[in-house]
Amino acid sequence: MSRKSASVRRDEILAATVEEIESTGLRTLRVADVAARLGLSPSLVIYHFVTKEALVAAAFAHAGENDLYRARRLAATQKPASQRLRDVVQWYMPTGSTRSWKIWIDGWSAGLFDDGVKSTFSTLDREWKTILSELIVAGLEAEEFRFSHGRMATEASAHEPTGTTVAELADDCATRILAYLDGLAVQLIFNPESVSPQTLSAWVDAFVARELE
Amino acid sequence: MSRKSASVRRDEILAATVEEIESTGLRTLRVADVAARLGLSPSLVIYHFVTKEALVAAAFAHAGENDLYRARRLAATQKPASQRLRDVVQWYMPTGSTRSWKIWIDGWSAGLFDDGVKSTFSTLDREWKTILSELIVAGLEAEEFRFSHGRMATEASAHEPTGTTVAELADDCATRILAYLDGLAVQLIFNPESVSPQTLSAWVDAFVARELE
DNA sequence: GGTTTTACTGAATCGCTGTTCAGTTAGGTT
DNA sequence: AACCTAACTGAACAGCGATTCAGTAAAACC
Structure with a gap:
């Protein structure tokens, strides 16, 4: 053998x-x-x-790093930032990619009461945010888009005590985009009739466009 | 005894x-x-x-109906539709309410491979959508708000083959709102540092305002 | 070629927990 | 008051599946 x-x-x-x-x-x-x-x-x-527990924790980390690896490659292309942003988002999306999704929902559930898994997920999530955030900053600098207006003026400065660095705004923007994607993934699983992949794709584009006009 | x-x-x-x-x-x-x-x-x-499995399935249905009951009460007030919409959304939100959240993430995970649980979740989700959708329609009729423009023109008619009834548009709108809320809930669990309850609340308001201006 | 390291197995263990079942008793019925 | 239905219990069962461990044999090393 x-x-x-x-x-x-x-x-x-x-x-x-x-x-x-x-x-x-x-x-x-x-x-x-x-x-x-x-x-x-x-x-x-x-x-x-x-132990089995350790195996599972390692498996989540493994799968996560895998996905991140591909995302980073998509983010490191020569294309314009806005295009790279689309590519990465498309890869994260629950449709049209080989990226596994069910495993993440299982992972969230495991992370609820397992601190090891939870921290793995926290860091993975932060890494995704960093990737998106950096693309957003790049796009802003290249003047491919800017933050949509209502956002900065109304919500950000009015309610948040957080600073208003470009980096921070970009990070928040990334958080919102990822949240929307996660939520749509859940919808896709439990009500596939009400959202076709194309619809979903269009919604995501619209969301991003509304964040960054 | x-x-x-x-x-x-x-x-x-x-x-x-x-x-x-x-x-x-x-x-x-x-x-x-x-x-x-x-x-x-x-x-x-x-x-x-x-059986234990049946117990769990029944428990999810029970918890779901409970939440829906409260949501329906909030939706049946005499307040203007836009306010009721806010109230319901606030209740659904992962912050500021007694509504349990962890249980739903566990539920999603259980639903992935258990058809009984899955269909329970499908119907619960549809009911939530109906509540929101009806509030949206009511608000439209009372002219408290209307569908934001880019939405109808660009995404809806361009990509979707679905009809363009007001009811259908409202339903899609509800889907997006619920997805965003679900996604934010996940964020709140894994990165509580990056999103405070107030921030989150502001983001949701902005999202709804952007859907219905 | 011999020795040591280390990947690997098979069979046995062992704790855990859902489920069964035979029996008990509270509470409504007549 | 006798009775009967149905809620309820305790102890035993049973099976599953993670982990253990003593042993085997590939490689790697000298």
């Missing part, structure tokens, strides 16, 4: 775990199933990850 | 189940804990609900 170095095996196992979660859910995830998917013994999985 | 009629007990148990899910999560929910919370035997819980 072929043996592999620890790091390679670990990656294989993580990938298998992600697939398993994606296809049958965290709920019914068994170590044995992950092992079976690779034709290995359950003991080996525990050998590498010590 | 005091005995109660089946329906009363059932309600008590459902309430206890909801509390338990809210406080420790679906993940670690044990029938015994639910029973302990009421000083009852685990057997009784099964006696009334036959």
Whole structure:
């Protein structure tokens, strides 16, 4: 039987775990199933990850970093910032990409009461925000768009005590965009009849356009 | 020991189940804990609900109907429609209300792979949409606001094959608002630093104002 | 080629928790 | 007051699935 170095095996196992979660859910995830998917013994999985809980936490981090990697590549193109922003948003979107979505909803649920998973998600989320935020700043500097007006004047300065740096505004803007995307993903799962992928895509474009005109 | 009629007990148990899910999560929910919370035997819980799975499904439906009940009361006031819309949205919001939120994220996760739960969530979601949608239509008729312009002209007619009834537009609008709220709730859980309740409230107001000017 | 390291397995364990079931008793009915 | 229905319990069962552990054999190292 072929043996592999620890790091390679670990990656294989993580990938298998992600697939398993994606296809049958965290709920019914068994170590044995992950092992079976690779034709290995359950003991080996525990050998590498010590505990199921740790395996799951690592799997989420793995999947998250994967998605981020692709997003960063999309963000590092030579295209204009506004186009790169669209590309990244499209990749994040629950439709039209290979990006897994169910796993994140399961992840949110796991993060509710597991501090390890929760902090993983916090940092992943911050990284996404950074990517978007930087693209927004780039677009502003290139004068491809600017912050829509009502935003800055009304809400921001009136209610928020936070400073008004461009970076901070961009960060808030990114937060709103990601929130909208997450919410639409949930809608897509529970009411696929009421939102087609195209509709959804149009809505997102409109949202972004309204934030950055 | 005091005995109660089946329906009363059932309600008590459902309430206890909801509390338990809210406080420790679906993940670690044990029938015994639910029973302990009421000083009852685990057997009784099964006696009334036959299976744990059924108990959980019933608990979600119960919690959902509860929230809807309150929302409907807020929607049936004598206030102007725009105000009622705000009230309902405020109640749905992850901040400033007693409405439980963690339970819904757990619920989404459960619904991913459990068709029973999934359909419960679909209908609950549709009911929320109906409430909002009707308020929107009422507000339009009273000329308290109208659909923001870019919306109707650009996205709706250009991309969507769906009809352009006022009711349909209102429904779509409700969908977007609910999606945004759901997404913000997730943000609030994983990055409470980046969004204060007030900020969030302001963002939602802005979103609604931008949909209905 | 021998030795050490380390990936890997199979079988056994063991705790946990949903469910069963035979029996008990409260409370309404007549 | 006898009775009957239905709420309720406690103890046992049963199965699942994570983890353990003693042992095997590939590689890597010398």
